[in-house]
Amino acid sequence: MDSTIDEAACRWHDALLRDGYCIIPDLVGEDAVAALSADLDPVFERTPLSEGLFYGNATRRFHGLLARTPHAAAFVGHPLILAIARAVLTECDAIQLNLTQAVELMPGAPMQPPHRDEEMWPLRTPGVEYLINVMWPFVPYTAGNGATLVWPGSHRREPEPSEAPVAAKMRPGTALLFLGSTLHGGGANRSPYPRRGMIVSYSLGWLKPYELPWLAYPPAVARTFSREIAALAGYRAHRPNLGTWEGRCPSFLLGCASVQPPGACDTLRPEQEAAIRAFMDMQQGPVRQEPR
Numbered sequence: 026m027d028s029t030i031d032e033a034a035c036r037w038h039d040a041l042l043r044d045g046y047c048i049i050p051d052l053v054g055e056d057a058v059a060a061l062s063a064d065l066d067p068v069f070e071r072t073p074l075s076e077g078l079f080y081g082n083a084t085r086r087f088h089g090l091l092a093r094t095p096h097a098a099a100f101v102g103h104p105l106i107l108a109i110a111r112a113v114l115t116e117c118d119a120i121q122l123n124l125t126q127a128v129e130l131m132p133g134a135p136m137q138p139p140h141r142d143e144e145m146w147p148l149r150t151p152g153v154e155y156l157i158n159v160m161w162p163f164v165p166y167t168a169g170n171g172a173t174l175v176w177p178g179s180h181r182r183e184p185e186p187s188e189a190p191v192a193a194k195m196r197p198g199t200a201l202l203f204l205g206s207t208l209h210g211g212g213a214n215r216s217p218y219p220r221r222g223m224i225v226s227y228s229l230g231w232l233k234p235y236e237l238p239w240l241a242y243p244p245a246v247a248r249t250f251s252r253e254i255a256a257l258a259g260y261r262a263h264r265p266n267l268g269t270w271e272g273r274c275p276s277f278l279l280g281c282a283s284v285q286p287p288g289a290c291d292t293l294r295p296e297q298e299a300a301i302r303a304f305m306d307m308q309q310g311p312v313r314q315e316p317r
């Protein structure tokens with residue numbers, strides 16, 4: 026990897042693990058955000074209001090953004106973001122895309138209930154991070170229009186009731202990163218304008234993702250992605266043999282559509298292969314006599 030990206034990833038990784046969140050300024054140009062956001066405008070217009078206590082019915086949300094605009098790939102595959110995500114999410118063979126979600130808070134939307142995004146998964150290993158979230162604003166986020174609220178340090182402890190959250194004020198091009206273990210929520214939108222943005226999250230590769238990538242991006246769609254984006258979006262087996270199709274790494278489906286699947290083929294880590302080989306070598310040694 027580029028050593029400048031490596032060094033920057035290291036710094037942001039440290040900040041994230043210290044505070045539970047960080048705001049990275051000017052990660053992409055405002056024009057790139059404007060192009061992405063313009064592609065999504067018509068989708069916002071036709072998306073009905075959300076339902077449910079968590080989403081809140083003064084919000085609009087839709088998913089599968091890689092299939093909705095070609096501009097999404099540069100955000101999902103941003104090299105610094107991926108380097109930070111990989112530095113944080115170490116307890117897996119490879120990270121995966123957990124979700125892409127466009128979100129609009131309507132004027133008058135109340136504050137979202139504070140939560141930790143990792144709460145969807147029922148078991149936790151202390152000290153192991155499961156998820157990292159990236160909030161990309163499409164409009165300036167302010168304390169008045171519902172900027173995401175984050176409780177600093179809440180990835181390590183329960184905040185006191187008196188502790189106020191930080192409002193992630195930022196302009197388009199800047200991104201808020203926070204851990205799945207960090208307490209946060211959308212703020213109340215007290216402005217007369219909608220607050221629009223996009224959440225892109227990454228998780229340990231062996232977890233069930235919030236958004237099923239193979240439904241959001243069937244093979245005919247994933248074939249148009251770069252190999253890296255396709256791998257993030259489910260077209261990569263997690264060694265050993267997890268998330269396969271016909272016993273094969275699903276990247277097989279990215280090739281020619283009409284090819285018949287060959288037989289199953291293991292996807293193993295080198296140390297697993299070595300352990301199996303050692304077992305086989307032992308089997309070939311002198312046959313042990315059972316006592317009579």
Ligand SMILES: O=C(O)CCC(=O)C(=O)O
Nearest residue numbers: 128172173209210211212
């Ligand atoms: O809209 C926001 O600022 C945060 C949304 C969020 O945390 C969620 O929907 O899980």
Ligand SMILES: [Fe+2]
Nearest residue numbers: 140142209210
């Ligand atoms: Fe959240």
